[in-house]
Amino acid sequence: NFNLNLTPEAQLRLLMDPRTDDYITLYGSSHLKCTYYNKGSFKMYGTYHLDRGTYKLTLQDVIHKDFQFRQGGTIVFGGNPFDASLDLQAVYTVPSVSLNDLSARSTFSNTNVRVNCLMNLGGKAGAPRVTFDFDIPNVNEDELRMVRSLISTDEERNLQVIYLLGIGRFYTYDYT
Numbered sequence: 001n002f003n004l005n006l007t008p009e010a011q012l013r014l015l016m017d018p019r020t021d022d023y024i025t026l027y028g029s030s031h032l033k034c035t036y037y038n039k040g041s042f043k044m045y046g047t048y049h050l051d052r053g054t055y056k057l058t059l060q061d062v063i064h065k066d067f068q069f070r071q072g073g074t075i076v077f078g079g080n081p082f083d084a085s086l087d088l089q090a091v092y093t094v095p096s097v098s099l100n101d102l103s104a105r106s107t108f109s110n111t112n113v114r115v116n117c118l119m120n121l122g123g124k125a126g127a128p129r130v131t132f133d134f135d136i137p138n139v140n141e142d143e144l145r146m147v148r149s150l151i152s153t154d155e156e157r158n159l160q161v162i163y164l165l166g167i168g169r170f171y172t173y174d175y176t
Contacts, residue, residue: 002034008051020061026053026069032077044077044084055090055119063166067092067119075125082126091135092117094164099136099143101170102150113138117161132161 006012008027016022032046053069067090076085096112116135123129134157136144150173151160163171 002032002036004030004032004034006030006032006048012048016055017058020058022056022058024053024055024069027051028053042081043079044081045079046077048075048077050074050088053090057119059162059165063162065092065165067117073121082124084125086121086123086125086128088121090119090121092119092165094168097164097169099139099147099170101172102147115164117164132158134161134164 007029010027012026012028014024014026016024026048028048028050030046030048032044032048034045035043050069050073051071055067055069056064057067058064069088069090073088074085075088078084094115094117097115098111099113100111113136116137118133118135120131120133121128122131131154136147139147151157160170163169
């Protein structure tokens with residue numbers, strides 16, 4: 001039996017993909033109760049509260065980015081560590097992106113803006129659910145609504161985030 005009091009100085013490192021050497025490094029706090037029986041299994045109980053962290057991500061052996069985890073995420077352990085519930089969000093910022101790449105028919109007042117690529121990790125630790133989104137913090141509400149109307153499905157958001165990470169710009173749709 002272990003009772004662990006983790007502080008933000010303690011590093012938690014998880015190897016996500018041994019082939020690409022992708023890993024997550026987390027710093028946070030928690031009181032975890034862990035049990036191990038040599039003829040049984042390892043169990044963990046408690047909630048890990050994220051303070052900060054990094055996800056070294058590789059996509060298709062071409063895109064290599066360091067996402068920074070946002071404070072406030074949680075990992076809830078209720079027994080088997082692979083069944084832990086994830087609620088984490090990480091961000092990678094592309095500093096200058098043209099909104100006019102989204103559509104030849106649209107003209108935006110801010111031609112180059114900062115775009116935050118968001119990676120949401122949910123589901124279970126043994127089979128995490130990863131979704132992508134983006135945030136454009138320095139545009140007005142009308143322009144943000146226009147962008148969201150042009151990119152309205154999960155598939156379109158994933159495509160745009162991949163383009164933002166790989167090329168540093170939005171993908172231009174051919175509406176003809």
